[in-house]
């Protein structure tokens with residue numbers, strides 16, 4: 272772990288109504304690091320990303336490069352450089368691809384990554400979107416929606432990115448393309464928190480893994496260290 276984490280979550284508690292799903296979650300990701308958050312279905316991985324983004328009421332601390340995001344609404348967190356791509360790949364169905372992309376553009380920040388993501392750079396990197404620039408959101412395939420959701424978030428030039436199951440429903444070729452993209456973003460210095468159901472995909476990409484179970488992080492370490500801890504996998508990851 273780097274000395275100063277880019278994104279640091281401490282003692283995070285969140286849930287729905289009276290039911291607490293996260294009961295004090297701690298995690299940290301550095302610049303240029305990909306952390307995979309693993310856990311069973313229903314273990315609270317999506318809740319963790321949503322609470323970190325400020326989409327759910329939560330107690331505890333979320334810091335981005337030392338700044339406490341505690342009281343800030345999601346759009347303020349985005350402006351400070353926290354990106355989030357939801358599992359459902361929110362796309363505005365009645366807006367064109369181009370209009371969807373333009374919604375992701377945020378005011379430039381002095382600390383934004385260089386070179387920054389602009390509309391033309393995004394369309395170069397995500398060629399299928401250029402071909403569909405004027406298509407309405409509703410006409411996109413699942414894979415195109417995923418590209419659009421990620422591309423729109425990149426246009427906000429996040430320093431840290433929360434990704435919820437980006438490969439869900441994708442064809443193998445698209446899964447490989449997603450892996451290549453995540454490697455590129457990580458190598459560019461982004462800190463990435465990846466929630467992913469495909470275990471091998473996550474382990475291949477991750478610098479570190481965190482296992483969520485029973486409302487807390489039960490294990491953190493390298494993918495190789497997780498491989499040596501059969502008991503952790505059996506207790507918290509096995510179906």
Ligand SMILES: Nc1ncnc2c1ncn2[C@@H]1O[C@H](COP(=O)(O)OP(=O)(O)OP(=O)(O)O)[C@@H](O)[C@H]1O
Pocket residue numbers: 287292310311312313314315316317318319
């Ligand atoms: N809007 C909601 N209202 C009430 N309970 C919810 C809501 N969303 C999730 N939960 C519950 O919170 C717990 C954690 O759900 P969450 O979606 O965070 O898990 P997950 O690890 O992302 O699982 P998966 O993506 O496989 O469904 C589950 O018990 C789930 O039923």
Ligand SMILES: [Mg+2]
Pocket residue numbers: 316317318358435
């Ligand atoms: Mg989920």
